[in-house]
Amino acid sequence: MMLIVNPYATAVSDRLRSLVVHALGTRYAVTTIDTERRDHATALSREAAAEGYDVVVAFGGDGTVNEVANGLVGSATPLSCLPGGSANVFCRILGIPADVVEATEHLLQVADDFHPRRVDVGVVGTRRFLFSSGAGLDASVVKHVDSRARLKRRLGAYYFGYVAIARFSRDYLLRAPRLRVEIGDRRVEGITLIVQNADPFTYFRERPIRVCAGAGLETGTLAAALLKRAGPLTLPTLTARLLSGRASAVGRHSRIEGLSRASQIGVAGVAGRPFPLQVDGDYIGMFDEVAFSVEPRALAVVA
16 A cells, blocks of 8 residues: 655644554555655656555545546556545545544455445546536635635634635626536536536535536536526525535526536636636636546546
8 A cells, every 4th residue: 555645634643644554554565655745646646556556545635635546547556545634525425434543444444345446537628536626616715715724724614615705705796707618519608617527516514515416436427517697695595505415406596507417518718817727626727718528437446
Protein backbone atom coordinates (compact mmCIF):
# COMPACT_ATOMS: atom_id res chain seq x y z
CA MET A 1 0.00 0.00 0.00
CA MET A 2 1.08 3.53 -0.76
CA LEU A 3 -0.57 5.93 1.70
CA ILE A 4 -0.59 9.49 0.34
CA VAL A 5 -1.27 12.01 3.11
CA ASN A 6 -2.25 15.66 2.81
CA PRO A 7 -0.84 17.01 6.11
CA TYR A 8 -2.87 20.23 5.74
CA ALA A 9 -6.27 18.55 5.36
CA THR A 10 -9.00 19.51 7.84
CA ALA A 11 -9.00 16.32 9.93
CA VAL A 12 -5.35 15.26 9.57
CA SER A 13 -2.90 15.64 12.47
CA ASP A 14 0.54 14.18 13.16
CA ARG A 15 -0.85 12.02 15.96
CA LEU A 16 -3.71 10.68 13.83
CA ARG A 17 -1.37 10.04 10.92
CA SER A 18 0.93 7.96 13.14
CA LEU A 19 -1.97 5.93 14.55
CA VAL A 20 -3.34 5.21 11.07
CA VAL A 21 0.05 4.17 9.67
CA HIS A 22 0.70 1.90 12.66
CA ALA A 23 -2.69 0.22 12.35
CA LEU A 24 -2.50 -0.31 8.58
CA GLY A 25 1.01 -1.69 8.99
CA THR A 26 -0.40 -4.74 10.76
CA ARG A 27 -1.96 -5.98 7.49
CA TYR A 28 -0.21 -4.08 4.68
CA ALA A 29 3.36 -3.21 3.74
CA VAL A 30 2.83 0.55 3.88
CA THR A 31 4.83 3.30 2.19
CA THR A 32 3.70 6.70 3.51
CA ILE A 33 4.37 9.98 1.70
CA ASP A 34 3.12 13.49 2.55
CA THR A 35 2.08 15.80 -0.27
CA GLU A 36 4.13 18.98 -0.61
CA ARG A 37 2.42 20.96 -3.37
CA ARG A 38 -0.53 21.01 -5.74
CA ASP A 39 -0.70 17.94 -8.03
CA HIS A 40 2.01 16.17 -6.00
CA ALA A 41 -0.45 13.38 -5.18
CA THR A 42 -1.07 12.81 -8.90
CA ALA A 43 2.64 12.31 -9.57
CA LEU A 44 3.04 10.02 -6.55
CA SER A 45 0.10 7.80 -7.47
CA ARG A 46 1.25 7.57 -11.08
CA GLU A 47 4.64 6.33 -9.83
CA ALA A 48 2.92 3.85 -7.49
CA ALA A 49 0.96 2.39 -10.41
CA ALA A 50 4.12 2.07 -12.50
CA GLU A 51 5.89 0.30 -9.61
CA GLY A 52 3.08 -2.22 -9.17
CA TYR A 53 1.58 -1.23 -5.82
CA ASP A 54 -1.52 -3.24 -4.90
CA VAL A 55 -3.46 -0.17 -3.72
CA VAL A 56 -3.01 3.57 -3.26
CA VAL A 57 -4.89 5.20 -0.36
CA ALA A 58 -5.57 8.94 -0.31
CA PHE A 59 -5.69 10.32 3.25
CA GLY A 60 -7.02 13.86 2.97
CA GLY A 61 -10.01 15.72 1.60
CA ASP A 62 -11.80 15.23 -1.70
CA GLY A 63 -9.18 17.35 -3.48
CA THR A 64 -6.46 14.89 -2.45
CA VAL A 65 -8.60 11.93 -3.53
CA ASN A 66 -9.16 13.62 -6.89
CA GLU A 67 -5.44 14.14 -7.43
CA VAL A 68 -4.68 10.50 -6.61
CA ALA A 69 -7.42 9.33 -8.98
CA ASN A 70 -5.98 11.46 -11.78
CA GLY A 71 -2.70 9.59 -11.37
CA LEU A 72 -4.31 6.12 -11.35
CA VAL A 73 -6.82 6.46 -14.21
CA GLY A 74 -6.14 3.85 -16.88
CA SER A 75 -3.96 1.68 -14.62
CA ALA A 76 -4.73 -1.59 -12.81
CA THR A 77 -3.82 -0.11 -9.41
CA PRO A 78 -6.96 0.62 -7.36
CA LEU A 79 -7.75 3.71 -5.34
CA SER A 80 -9.06 3.72 -1.80
CA CYS A 81 -9.33 6.56 0.70
CA LEU A 82 -9.44 7.63 4.31
CA PRO A 83 -11.56 10.63 5.39
CA GLY A 84 -9.32 13.59 6.19
CA GLY A 85 -11.36 16.50 4.88
CA SER A 86 -14.50 18.36 5.82
CA ALA A 87 -16.96 16.52 3.54
CA ASN A 88 -15.22 13.31 2.35
CA VAL A 89 -17.84 12.80 -0.34
CA PHE A 90 -16.09 10.09 -2.36
CA CYS A 91 -15.22 8.06 0.75
CA ARG A 92 -18.90 7.99 1.66
CA ILE A 93 -19.95 7.14 -1.89
CA LEU A 94 -17.67 4.09 -1.74
CA GLY A 95 -19.20 3.07 1.58
CA ILE A 96 -16.12 3.90 3.66
CA PRO A 97 -17.05 5.25 7.13
CA ALA A 98 -16.72 9.00 7.70
CA ASP A 99 -14.88 8.43 11.01
CA VAL A 100 -11.12 7.93 10.50
CA VAL A 101 -10.79 5.15 13.10
CA GLU A 102 -13.74 3.24 11.67
CA ALA A 103 -12.46 3.81 8.13
CA THR A 104 -9.04 2.41 9.09
CA GLU A 105 -10.69 -0.69 10.55
CA HIS A 106 -12.66 -0.98 7.32
CA LEU A 107 -9.45 -0.98 5.23
CA LEU A 108 -7.97 -3.63 7.51
CA GLN A 109 -10.97 -5.85 6.75
CA VAL A 110 -10.58 -5.17 3.02
CA ALA A 111 -7.23 -7.01 3.18
CA ASP A 112 -9.17 -10.25 3.73
CA ASP A 113 -11.61 -9.58 0.88
CA PHE A 114 -9.63 -7.64 -1.71
CA HIS A 115 -11.82 -7.31 -4.80
CA PRO A 116 -11.27 -4.09 -6.81
CA ARG A 117 -13.99 -2.92 -9.19
CA ARG A 118 -13.88 -0.44 -12.02
CA VAL A 119 -15.92 2.78 -12.09
CA ASP A 120 -16.48 5.69 -14.45
CA VAL A 121 -14.72 9.03 -14.18
CA GLY A 122 -15.89 12.38 -15.48
CA VAL A 123 -13.57 14.58 -17.54
CA VAL A 124 -13.52 18.35 -17.95
CA GLY A 125 -10.70 19.66 -20.10
CA THR A 126 -7.66 17.65 -19.03
CA ARG A 127 -8.89 17.06 -15.47
CA ARG A 128 -10.79 13.99 -14.30
CA PHE A 129 -13.39 14.16 -11.55
CA LEU A 130 -14.94 11.44 -9.45
CA PHE A 131 -18.31 12.73 -8.35
CA SER A 132 -19.02 16.34 -9.37
CA SER A 133 -17.94 19.45 -11.19
CA GLY A 134 -19.57 22.86 -11.13
CA ALA A 135 -19.45 26.00 -13.25
CA GLY A 136 -20.79 29.22 -11.76
CA LEU A 137 -22.07 29.79 -8.21
CA ASP A 138 -20.89 26.43 -6.89
CA ALA A 139 -17.32 27.11 -8.00
CA SER A 140 -17.43 30.66 -6.61
CA VAL A 141 -18.37 29.27 -3.21
CA VAL A 142 -15.55 26.71 -3.28
CA LYS A 143 -13.00 29.38 -4.26
CA HIS A 144 -14.02 31.66 -1.39
CA VAL A 145 -14.22 28.88 1.22
CA ASP A 146 -10.79 27.52 0.31
CA SER A 147 -9.30 30.98 0.78
CA ARG A 148 -10.53 30.97 4.40
CA ALA A 149 -9.05 27.68 5.58
CA ARG A 150 -9.42 28.47 9.28
CA LEU A 151 -13.14 29.19 9.01
CA LYS A 152 -13.62 26.15 6.79
CA ARG A 153 -11.95 23.95 9.40
CA ARG A 154 -13.91 25.44 12.32
CA LEU A 155 -17.39 25.84 10.82
CA GLY A 156 -17.46 23.15 8.12
CA ALA A 157 -20.75 22.82 6.23
CA TYR A 158 -22.25 25.88 7.92
CA TYR A 159 -19.54 28.09 6.44
CA PHE A 160 -20.26 26.70 2.95
CA GLY A 161 -23.92 27.60 3.47
CA TYR A 162 -23.11 31.13 4.63
CA VAL A 163 -20.78 31.74 1.69
CA ALA A 164 -23.34 30.37 -0.78
CA ILE A 165 -25.91 32.91 0.43
CA ALA A 166 -23.38 35.75 0.33
CA ARG A 167 -22.05 34.91 -3.16
CA PHE A 168 -25.55 34.41 -4.54
CA SER A 169 -26.75 37.77 -3.22
CA ARG A 170 -23.67 39.66 -4.35
CA ASP A 171 -22.69 38.07 -7.67
CA TYR A 172 -25.56 35.99 -9.03
CA LEU A 173 -28.82 37.71 -8.15
CA LEU A 174 -28.42 40.64 -10.55
CA ARG A 175 -25.43 40.30 -12.90
CA ALA A 176 -24.47 36.64 -12.94
CA PRO A 177 -22.08 35.51 -15.68
CA ARG A 178 -24.19 33.48 -18.11
CA LEU A 179 -23.35 30.08 -19.54
CA ARG A 180 -24.27 28.53 -22.87
CA VAL A 181 -24.67 24.76 -22.50
CA GLU A 182 -24.73 22.37 -25.48
CA ILE A 183 -25.73 18.70 -25.39
CA GLY A 184 -26.00 17.34 -28.92
CA ASP A 185 -28.39 19.60 -30.82
CA ARG A 186 -29.81 21.07 -27.62
CA ARG A 187 -28.69 24.53 -26.49
CA VAL A 188 -29.76 26.24 -23.28
CA GLU A 189 -28.49 29.18 -21.23
CA GLY A 190 -28.20 29.60 -17.47
CA ILE A 191 -26.02 30.87 -14.66
CA THR A 192 -24.80 27.72 -12.88
CA LEU A 193 -24.22 24.18 -14.14
CA ILE A 194 -23.71 21.13 -11.95
CA VAL A 195 -22.37 17.95 -13.57
CA GLN A 196 -22.28 14.68 -11.63
CA ASN A 197 -20.51 11.38 -12.25
CA ALA A 198 -21.79 9.91 -8.96
CA ASP A 199 -24.47 10.44 -6.34
CA PRO A 200 -24.80 12.40 -4.10
CA PHE A 201 -23.45 15.79 -5.11
CA THR A 202 -22.18 16.50 -1.57
CA TYR A 203 -23.23 16.31 2.09
CA PHE A 204 -24.49 18.89 4.56
CA ARG A 205 -23.06 17.26 7.67
CA GLU A 206 -24.73 13.82 7.56
CA ARG A 207 -27.45 14.81 5.08
CA PRO A 208 -26.85 13.86 1.41
CA ILE A 209 -27.44 16.69 -1.08
CA ARG A 210 -28.74 15.34 -4.37
CA VAL A 211 -28.90 17.63 -7.42
CA CYS A 212 -28.80 15.61 -10.65
CA ALA A 213 -31.18 12.72 -11.25
CA GLY A 214 -29.65 9.60 -12.77
CA ALA A 215 -26.05 10.09 -11.59
CA GLY A 216 -24.03 6.97 -10.82
CA LEU A 217 -20.47 5.62 -10.86
CA GLU A 218 -21.29 2.81 -13.29
CA THR A 219 -23.83 4.35 -15.69
CA GLY A 220 -21.41 5.28 -18.48
CA THR A 221 -22.99 8.75 -18.66
CA LEU A 222 -23.04 12.10 -16.86
CA ALA A 223 -26.01 13.76 -15.20
CA ALA A 224 -26.37 17.55 -15.11
CA ALA A 225 -28.62 20.31 -13.82
CA LEU A 226 -28.66 23.94 -14.98
CA LEU A 227 -29.88 26.89 -12.92
CA LYS A 228 -31.41 29.02 -15.68
CA ARG A 229 -31.87 32.30 -13.82
CA ALA A 230 -32.15 33.70 -10.30
CA GLY A 231 -34.64 35.80 -8.36
CA PRO A 232 -35.13 36.77 -4.70
CA LEU A 233 -37.03 33.53 -3.95
CA THR A 234 -34.75 31.19 -5.90
CA LEU A 235 -32.26 30.40 -3.15
CA PRO A 236 -34.72 29.75 -0.29
CA THR A 237 -37.04 27.60 -2.41
CA LEU A 238 -34.16 25.69 -4.01
CA THR A 239 -32.44 25.15 -0.65
CA ALA A 240 -35.55 23.45 0.74
CA ARG A 241 -35.52 21.01 -2.18
CA LEU A 242 -31.77 20.38 -1.87
CA LEU A 243 -32.17 19.49 1.81
CA SER A 244 -34.93 17.02 0.96
CA GLY A 245 -32.29 14.58 -0.29
CA ARG A 246 -34.26 13.93 -3.50
CA ALA A 247 -32.84 14.93 -6.89
CA SER A 248 -36.33 14.61 -8.36
CA ALA A 249 -37.50 17.47 -6.11
CA VAL A 250 -34.64 19.67 -7.31
CA GLY A 251 -35.41 18.83 -10.93
CA ARG A 252 -39.02 20.01 -10.53
CA HIS A 253 -37.94 23.52 -9.48
CA SER A 254 -39.10 26.07 -12.04
CA ARG A 255 -35.59 27.54 -12.45
CA ILE A 256 -33.81 24.16 -12.95
CA GLU A 257 -33.27 22.42 -16.29
CA GLY A 258 -32.39 18.73 -15.98
CA LEU A 259 -29.79 17.46 -18.50
CA SER A 260 -29.22 13.86 -17.46
CA ARG A 261 -27.81 10.86 -19.34
CA ALA A 262 -25.24 12.79 -21.38
CA SER A 263 -21.85 11.65 -22.69
CA GLN A 264 -20.71 15.07 -23.96
CA ILE A 265 -21.54 18.53 -22.58
CA GLY A 266 -20.10 21.78 -23.91
CA VAL A 267 -20.09 24.97 -21.82
CA ALA A 268 -19.08 28.49 -22.89
CA GLY A 269 -19.27 31.90 -21.26
CA VAL A 270 -21.72 34.37 -22.82
CA ALA A 271 -20.67 37.89 -23.89
CA GLY A 272 -17.00 37.19 -23.30
CA ARG A 273 -17.38 36.73 -19.54
CA PRO A 274 -15.34 33.81 -18.10
CA PHE A 275 -16.81 31.58 -15.40
CA PRO A 276 -15.29 29.81 -12.36
CA LEU A 277 -14.95 26.01 -12.35
CA GLN A 278 -14.53 23.41 -9.59
CA VAL A 279 -13.91 19.66 -9.70
CA ASP A 280 -14.64 17.43 -6.69
CA GLY A 281 -14.74 20.49 -4.44
CA ASP A 282 -11.43 21.92 -5.72
CA TYR A 283 -11.45 25.32 -7.48
CA ILE A 284 -9.33 25.10 -10.64
CA GLY A 285 -9.70 28.55 -12.21
CA MET A 286 -11.64 30.81 -14.61
CA PHE A 287 -12.53 29.55 -18.09
CA ASP A 288 -14.06 30.87 -21.31
CA GLU A 289 -15.22 27.41 -22.37
CA VAL A 290 -14.88 23.76 -21.32
CA ALA A 291 -16.06 20.35 -22.52
CA PHE A 292 -17.33 17.60 -20.22
CA SER A 293 -17.18 13.90 -21.09
CA VAL A 294 -17.08 10.53 -19.34
CA GLU A 295 -14.56 7.67 -19.37
CA PRO A 296 -16.46 4.46 -18.53
CA ARG A 297 -14.70 2.00 -16.17
CA ALA A 298 -11.48 4.03 -16.30
CA LEU A 299 -10.59 3.76 -12.60
CA ALA A 300 -10.17 0.79 -10.27
CA VAL A 301 -11.37 1.29 -6.68
CA VAL A 302 -11.45 -0.95 -3.62
CA ALA A 303 -13.55 -0.36 -0.52
